[in-house]
Amino acid sequence: MLNISDNNNPKQVLEQFKTVRTLENKTHYKILNKIIIGISILGIAMLFLPWTQNISGSGAVTTLKPNQRPQSIQSVISGRIEKWYVQEGDFVKKGDTILYISEIKEDYMDPNLVQNTKNQVDAKQNAVESYQAKVISLENQLQAIEAEKKLKLEQAYNKIKQARLKIKSDSIDLVAANTQLKIATTQFNRAIKLNDEGLKPLTDVEEKKLKLQEVEAKIINQENKLLTSKNDFINSKVEVNRIIAEYAEKVSKSQSDKFTALSSQYDAKAQVNKLENQHANYSIRNNMYYIRAAQSGYINRALQSGIGETVKEGTAIATIMPAAYEIAVETYVDPIDLPLIHKGEKVRIWFDGWPTIVFSGWPDISYGTFGGTIVAIENFISPNGKYRVLITPDKNEDKWPKELSIGSGAQTLALLDTVPIWFEIWRVLNGFPPNYYKQATSTTTKEKK
Structure with a gap:
């Protein structure tokens, strides 16, 4: 063209x-x-100068341990304020009395409640000992019954043995009587025959007949003795069964009385334990009328005022700031920056009230900032929509000011990678987060080693 x-x-x-x-x-x-x-x-x-990437956050000065933070002194029981022993700003040691409250519940108003409960415990303990003595007495009674039963049974068994021997003796006598009967019968028959032949007189026949009748009577008498012996034998067996049944009833009654005494004893022991528990509770409650400091510190504020004011259990009475504490900073970061935060990383901090000149990209030339180390990262989001991070002083740098007070404001910068300024401008304009791969790079380097 x-x-x-x-x-x-x-x-x-x-x-x-x-x-x-x-x-x-x-x-x-x-x-x-x-x-x-x-x-x-x-x-x-x-644009080619180095720039340190960072994550900014804002928070406040706090303490490292929960028991070192400001806390409230609460009343464990309900009561009415009777006397204050401190005022705001006072330093108290652990165990010092803060105030005294009186009782307002009718169940505990008896001034001799602890002693009366102790008397009830002693009375029930005496009942336990009485039941124990009764149990021992019943056990002795059972032993005596068993011993008596043994003797009675031995006596009954001896009677059975005697009856058996008596039956044997009477049986032998009956056999002997039957033998005599045979002899007498034979002699009587022979006498009759000889009388018929004229060899014996009639008087001999009559004598033999009389003797035969005596033997027959003796046999009847011996049979009666044998039956009587057998009857005695049966009665002896019945007596054994009667003795067993009688003493079984006695033993059962004694055992029933023993178990009743044991049941009463256990019930009394349970009541003793319950009363001892009440006695301990009342004794502890008496010590709760004096509200004492749980640790040494300064009374910041009295939350209840006046004399005669009623407080419920769990009501905060005053706030106390522990005298000894380890200072720290709690800061909050956005959720997008949370993956970049790790325990042990370095942080720059500046506090409200201290002159500070901050260059976020050049922390080395900043003035008035202090070093810190991340020690804890909360895994749950806070009500403000950010994550809480706890920072302690860096031991390798200057100490934090002694004049710092709990709750004062603080600003933080978590330092990341160092990149050129043009790269940082490009990242911000595109909305990219800082270097996500810092930890991955460190891990890769360790694996290579």
Whole structure:
């Protein structure tokens, strides 16, 4: 394409204007152009300066341990305020009395409640001992019954043995009587026969007949003795069963009385334990009328005022600031920055009330900042929509000011990677977070080693 137009040269076009020709001829405008060019070159060079990425946060001064933070002194029981022993600003030691309250519940108003309860415990303990003595007596009674039962059974078994021997003796006597009967019968028959033949007189027959009748009577008498012996044997067996049943009933009654006494004893022991528990509770409650300091510190504020005011259990009476504490800073970071925060990382902090000049990208040239180390990161989001991070003083740097008070404000910068300024500007303009891969890089380096 042919270039035949005179307007293609910008310089020729601008020289047509009078103002441009005037500015071109003045010296100070030439100097201004050089300054602008120099500043532009300087600005471009500054884009390559190192810049420390950081995560900013805001928080307040706190303590490292929960028991070192300001806390309230509470009343464990309900009561009425009778006397204050401290005032705001006083220093108290652990165990010092803060105030005294009196009882308001009718169940505990008896001034001799502890002693009366102790008397009830002693009375029930005596009942336990009485039941124990009764149990021992019943055990002795059972032993005596068992011993008596043993003797009675031995006596009954002896009677059975005697009856058995008597039956045997009577049986032998009956056999002997039967033998005599046979002999007497034979002799009587022989006498009759000899009398018939005229060899024996009639008187001999009558004698033999009388003897035969005596033997028959003896047999009947012996059979009666044998039956009597057998009956005695049966009665002896019955007596054994009667003795067993009688003493079984006695033993059962004694055992029943023993178990009843044991039951009463255990019930009395349970009541003793209950009363001892009440006695201990009443004794402890008496000591709770004096509200004491749980640790040494300063009384910041009295939350209850006056004399005669009623407080419930768990009511805060006053607040106390522990005298000895380890200072720390709690700060809050946005959820997007949480993955970049790790325990042990370094943090720069500046406190409200201390002169500070802060260059967030160049922490080394900042003034009035103090070093810190992250010791805890909360894994649950706080009500303000951020995550809580706890920071302690860095032991390798200057100590934090002694004048810091709990609750004063603090600003923090968590230091990350160092990058060129142009990279940081590009990251911010694109909305990218700081370097996510810091920890991964460290892990990779360890694996290579």
